Amino acid sequence: MQAVRYARASSVDEAITMLREGGETARVLAGGTDVIVQARERRRHIDLFVDIKHIPELMSLTLDAGGGLTVGAATPLYRVYGDAEVTRRFSALAESTHVIGGTAIQGRASLGGNLANASPAADSIPAMIALGAVARVAGPAGPREVSVADFCTGPGRNVLQPGEFITSIHFPARPAGSGSAWERFIPRNEMDIAVVNAAVSLTLAGDVVTEARFSLGAVAPIPLSVPTAAEALVGRPLTDATIAAADEAAKAAATPISDMRGTIRQRKHLSAVLTERVIRRAVERARA
Amino acid sequence: MTTTEDGILIRTTINGDPTTFLASQRDSLLEALRERLNMTGSKEGCNNGNCGACSVLLDGRLVNSCLVLAAEVEGARVDTIEGMAEGEQLHPLQRAFLEEAALQCGICTPGFLVASRALLAENPRPTEEEARFWLAGNLCRCTGYDKIIRAVLKAAGEMDGKR
Numbered sequence: 001m002q003a004v005r006y007a008r009a010s011s012v013d014e015a016i017t018m019l020r021e022g023g024e025t026a027r028v029l030a031g032g033t034d035v036i037v038q039a040r041e042r043r044r045h046i047d048l049f050v051d052i053k054h055i056p057e058l059m060s061l062t063l064d065a066g067g068g069l070t071v072g073a074a075t076p077l078y079r080v081y082g083d084a085e086v087t088r089r090f091s092a093l094a095e096s097t098h099v100i101g102g103t104a105i106q107g108r109a110s111l112g113g114n115l116a117n118a119s120p121a122a123d124s125i126p127a128m129i130a131l132g133a134v135a136r137v138a139g140p141a142g143p144r145e146v147s148v149a150d151f152c153t154g155p156g157r158n159v160l161q162p163g164e165f166i167t168s169i170h171f172p173a174r175p176a177g178s179g180s181a182w183e184r185f186i187p188r189n190e191m192d193i194a195v196v197n198a199a200v201s202l203t204l205a206g207d208v209v210t211e212a213r214f215s216l217g218a219v220a221p222i223p224l225s226v227p228t229a230a231e232a233l234v235g236r237p238l239t240d241a242t243i244a245a246a247d248e249a250a251k252a253a254a255t256p257i258s259d260m261r262g263t264i265r266q267r268k269h270l271s272a273v274l275t276e277r278v279i280r281r282a283v284e285r286a287r288a
Numbered sequence: 289m290t291t292t293e294d295g296i297l298i299r300t301t302i303n304g305d306p307t308t309f310l311a312s313q314r315d316s317l318l319e320a321l322r323e324r325l326n327m328t329g330s331k332e333g334c335n336n337g338n339c340g341a342c343s344v345l346l347d348g349r350l351v352n353s354c355l356v357l358a359a360e361v362e363g364a365r366v367d368t369i370e371g372m373a374e375g376e377q378l379h380p381l382q383r384a385f386l387e388e389a390a391l392q393c394g395i396c397t398p399g400f401l402v403a404s405r406a407l408l409a410e411n412p413r414p415t416e417e418e419a420r421f422w423l424a425g426n427l428c429r430c431t432g433y434d435k436i437i438r439a440v441l442k443a444a445g446e447m448d449g450k451r
């Protein structure tokens with residue numbers, strides 16, 4: 001690895017100062033499961049790691065009285081899917097974090113790292129988008145909020161300005177009659193990068209879908225929101241025909257490339273298949 | 289953590305023993321264990337988080353030591369394969385691996401043992417599927433996994449029976 005310095009921040013303000021003093025080659029270190037590999041392979045020039053894991057609020061997981069969920073940006077994933085309430089109410093998030101890497105990766109990897117790394121195939125991002133999550137950001141110019149759907153700007157790129165970092169991810173409370181689901185397709189059983197991943201969160205009143213949010217990953221330069229799929233469902237009774245219309249909308253929204261993991265045709269097909277599966281699972285949960 | 293001319297002094301607890309060691313700021317925990325502390329039980333298979341040969345516990349949590357900076361363990365607890373047997377007394381998992389012939393070349397074995405021990409600490413009677421899922425981040429090129437899983441389930445039965 002390159003000659004890199006390590007600094008441990010104990011507060012948000014201290015991290016802001018360290019990042020500002022470190023300049024362009026300073027990097028936040030959360031679980032290190034992306035950034036240590038990148039530093040070692042010299043894919044990124046890094047002079048300073050600012051470890052944010054000793055800032056208590058960055059390592060928290062809180063369900064508030066109103067039913068909202070706030071996950072500290074560096075909280076390891078095992079604590080996310082390991083929480084029974086998260087699994088029950090924010091199922092898509094639990095499903096995605098449970099298969100990011102293996103057990104040892106989940107002991108360290110974080111939502112903040114998955115989001116900031118901004119891989120088009122990142123597994124938790126579609127779940128966060130579907131659940132309407134907001135990234136809370138700190139920086140030299142003060143705190144701000146960015147919707148996860150607007151956070152990534154290209155492969156490996158995001159909206160963060162120099163010195164800024166994510167402090168937490170906030171998930172709004174779930175209305176009654178809501179369910180969510182996430183699924184990916186990989187050729188192996190575990191430990192692989194998604195060919196496509198998909199998530200939905202929806203709310204039912206009787207048989208009518210009153211709200212829905214869809215997301216697809218690995219089919220565009222950034223994880224996508226798919227409002228057209230939601231339009232195919234919202235305000236309509238849930239039938240095989242309306243579900244099929246949502247699947248077709250997802251397929252149409254996908255603009256994938258062909259690479260070693262899959263072809264354009266396969267990825268478009270998978271966009272529809274996975275969308276159908278997550279709808280059906282989310283509906284079961286909404287009715288449970 | 290103290291910065292000196294030769295690097296940084298890191299204070300940590302390894303296998304229960306308070307340990308201070310000198311490392312460079314860019315060393316991984318795996319490099320520090322193997323090259324500075326002469327604890328070569330943890331293996332380097334891939335150096336990028338994919339194989340699990342470098343598995344250790346950090347504050348009780350299973351991690352890949354190749355994806356941890358040595359500097360990060362300041363003040364933390366590290367448990368490695370070297371702490372698994374008690375003197376000559378092998379851990380039940382180690383015995384089961386021998387009895388079930390769950391290793392050939394042995395490079396993956398320390399990682400599997402450390403990861404399996406973490407599994408049984410959290411889930412004393414895993415199903416086969418739970419054991420396979422937990423160990424999905426540990427790769428073995430020799431055994432085909434079946435014997436490893438058999439050994440883990442056997443040790444789980446023994447250990448749970450004695451509880």
Ligand SMILES: Cc1cc2nc3c(=O)[nH]c(=O)nc-3n(C[C@H](O)[C@H](O)[C@H](O)COP(=O)(O)OP(=O)(O)OC[C@H]3O[C@@H](n4cnc5c(N)ncnc54)[C@H](O)[C@@H]3O)c2cc1C
Nearest residue numbers: 030031032033034035101110112113114116123165166337
């Ligand atoms: C073997 C292996 C398997 C993997 N499998 C998967 C998988 O199945 N699915 C998947 O999506 N990913 C996978 N990954 C990638 C990686 O584990 C995830 O992206 C993980 O969530 C990254 O989180 P981290 O905390 O380790 O981030 P780090 O490596 O610490 O950081 C990643 C990037 O984000 C920045 N960063 C981190 N936290 C913040 C913050 N709070 N604010 C601003 N910037 C920040 C860092 O500076 C760095 O640029 C895998 C990686 C490995 C090594």
Ligand code: FES
Nearest residue numbers: 333334335340354
């Ligand atoms: S050497 Fe660490 S996971 Fe392979």
Ligand code: FES
Nearest residue numbers: 392396428429430
């Ligand atoms: S015994 Fe050789 S890699 Fe597992």
